Amino acid sequence: MKNLLSFLTLILLTFVPAHPQIDVSYSKPEELEVKILEKLFQDILGKERVRVFVIGDKKEHYRRGIEDYSDNLHLVTNCGGADIVLLAGQISSIPEDCLKKPLFSTRRENISKFRGCLGAFYWKKGRPNIVLIKERLEERGIKMPKEYRRYIESEGRATELRRGFRI
Amino acid sequence: MTREANRINLLTFVLIAVLVALSIPIYMGSSFVERHVQKRMVSDIVSIVGHVFDNIANDLVKMLGGQDIVIALYHDEDLRSQIEKKLSLLVTPEIKYVYIVYRDEEGKFRFLVDGSKEDKGELGEKLDVLNEAKWLEAVRTGRDVVIIQENLHTIGATYIKPIVQGHTTRALLVADFSVQKIRKIKGAIDLIRNATLVSVMSALAFLLFAIYQYLRTRAVEKSLYIDKLTGLYTKNYVDQEGVRMDFGRYYIALIDVDDFRKVNATYGEEAGDHVLRELAHFLRERLKGAHVIRYSGEEFLIMLPKGRFRDKAEVINFFEKIREGVKSRVFSYEGNQIKIRVSIGINLTAERSRSLEEAIKGADRALYRAKRGGKDRVEAHDDTSEEIKHRLSVADVRDAIESGRIICHYQPIVNLRTGEISHYEALARIVGQDGEIYPPGFFLDDIKGTFIYTRFVKEIIRINTELLRERKDIEVSINLIPTDIIDETVLGELRSIERKVRRRMLLEITEVEGIPSFNSIKKSIGELRRLGYRICIDDFGAGYSNLINITQMRVDYLKIDGSIIKDIPENRVSRLLTKTITSFCKEVNIKVIAEYVENAKILRALKELGVDYGQGYHLGKPREL
Secondary structure (H helix, E strand, O other), X not given: OHHHHHHHHHHHHHOOOOOOOOOOOOOOHHHHHHHHHHHHXXXXXXXXXXXXXXXXXXXXXXXXXXXXXXXXXXXOOOHHHOOEEEXXXXXOOOOHHHOOOOEEEXXXXXXXXXXXXXXXXXXXXXEEEEEEEXXXXXXXXXOOOHHHHHHEEOHHHHHHHHHOOOO | OOHHHHHHHXXXXXXXXXXXXXXXXXXXXXXXXXXXXXXXXXHHHHHHHHHHHHHHHHHHHHHHOOOOHHHHHHHOHHHHHHHHHHHHOOOOOOEEEEEEEEEOOOOOEXXXXXXXXXXXXXXXXXXXXXXXXXXXXXXXXXXXXXXXEEOOOOEEEEEEEEXXXXXXXXXXXXXXXXXXXXXXXXXXXXXXXXXXXXHHHHHHHHHHHHHHHHHHHHHHHHHHHEOOOOOOEEHHHHHHHHHHOOHHHEEEEEEEEOOHHHXXXXXXXXXXXXXXXXXXXXXXXXXXXXXXXXXXXXXXXXXXXXXXXXXXXXXXXXHHHHHHHHHHOOEEEOOEEEOOOEEEEEEOOHHHOOXXXXXXXXXXXHHHHHHHOOOOOEEEEOOOOHHHHOOOOHHHHHHHHHOOOEEEEXXXXXXXXXXXXXXXXXXXXXXXXXXOEEOHHHOXXXXXXXXXXXXXXXXHHHHHHHHHHHOOOOOEEEEEOHHHHHOHHHHHHHHHOOHHHHOOEEEEEOOOOOOXXXXXXXXXXXXXXXXXXXXXXXXXXXXXXXXXXXXXXOOOEEEEOHHHHOOOOOOHHHHHHHHHHHHHHHHOOOEEEEOOOOOHHHHHHHHHHOXXXXXXXXXXXXEOO
């Protein structure tokens, strides 16, 4: 785990900005995570200030990060007052009232687990990765800027890929 | 700050500079070694990974047997499993991830196989890559690409090997690895670097401390060396820096304000301070290029470069102009127009002195002559003049004492009412080896402060004691300076004389002002009077004594200075001063002696004023008895 962390840090510190398409500046990996989430949420919701409700086993980590590094993300204590719900880490179930809200995850696995999950921002082999599900964005009438094109995946295509129909 | 301290400071600076100079190459060198080692290790691992990947890529192509790798791996789970096993064999603590990706029609990289033990990518899963240009370069050129990533703590690389089928790059075999051993090497190098850094920082801390100490000392020096009132250097500066000065290059002069006490007494000390400030400014203006030092209260030391003058006469003229300039200047203070005069003593032959102190002493002698000669004048001291050539050295005086060549000449002091001789003033003389007679002006200043001086005083006391024992019809006064009568050796000598002689011996004490301790003098005078000696204060009115001190000391005689007496027939102020002193002394039962009775006019004037005694060439020249 220690090695993994140092490896992640290495890759993170090496590539600044980490995502060439998403222009964010940061000085720590934790700050990068929050800045990318902030940018994503602002673009998904089309608003500057975003109220976020965080749940999941990593919620404390992300809550602290948001408090420390974001001016535009505001933590709320329940889904009722939230613009978006952040699924931080593993989660087994989501409160009923949260399912109506747009969901976003820090684990790729949560995309297939929860239908309302619009996408995920996660780490893959030390590299920050973003996935946004086209159909789910469309369902909520969300139109993302051009810069996100390379991160948008179609659910149908995913199935086709798994079956080897479209490569 | 002493010269020794300066030397230590310089040594500290040099040592620190050497330490820093040696440490910097070590520090820089350690970074170079570190970079070199890192480069070498990465290059070695990259080379190993490169060779292994060549083998794997060849093996893959064989396993595929002409099938397209992407299609084959999508559809053949067994093949995927076999390749995954092969790739997993490469995973080590350093080679963390080994996987195969391909680029889809949208240009996204997607996993085909992942041999990594953790964070595995699923078939078809998108991978956002960093430094995409390099990845695309591998796709485009079909050549291996290495992306090096390094930061302060670790170093890593991504090795990308294109799998080319039919001249097209169909997939990329990728390994992400970090070089763990670099950390250990870096740790050792860091130790050296940190030790060097600590030593450099310590050296710099010492340097800063040394600079701080230096600046602090300079600030203290400045406060010691600069006179707050005038902004000129003080005597401390001369005492400290004088040893380093090439004083032979200068004419040394002392400028002293005449009767400065009167300015303070008449206009107040603030006015006095104002006058000194203005005078300092005036001297600085007139003496550009010279060192102007406030040597004591109202005395200024001038060190004037010799190069500006053709001859000594020109120097004396220059100082005459300074004297005239001061005299004609009006110092205005709060509506008062204050005028002052100065006496100037110049040492024209400073280069002949052994030290600056001695050179200043030469100027001081000239200043003394200027004061004795009536003030408001310039006097010069010239070692090359005939008079000075004949000055006696300390050794000459010692020889004179040892060979009995100290004698006294006696000048009568006459009772002006009766015309009878009251007593004689013993005036010391040295008989030179050539038989010439030398008055005190030829040796006294030079022996003051030496052990010979006390021997000389004892010799004078001895000579006069002998005289009084032989001549029971006369009384004699001998001259002493204040420090003599608090000197236990001199006091012991005076105590040892029999009472009969003591009653006929007067002690004339000069320069009562500026004495080391007034109370000690007062106590000694009290004791000497109890022993039977009578006390006379010499040179009263020369600017050194005051009546309050005189009355407190309970003396028997007061001798008015010649500078007042000499112009008594013409000068109303001098007459008034003499009259006032005389009437005051009568009130307190002190007898008044006037010196410098050079002619009948002076004698008549003194008689009219009721002065008790007179002394001078008109009444009797000094002679042997």
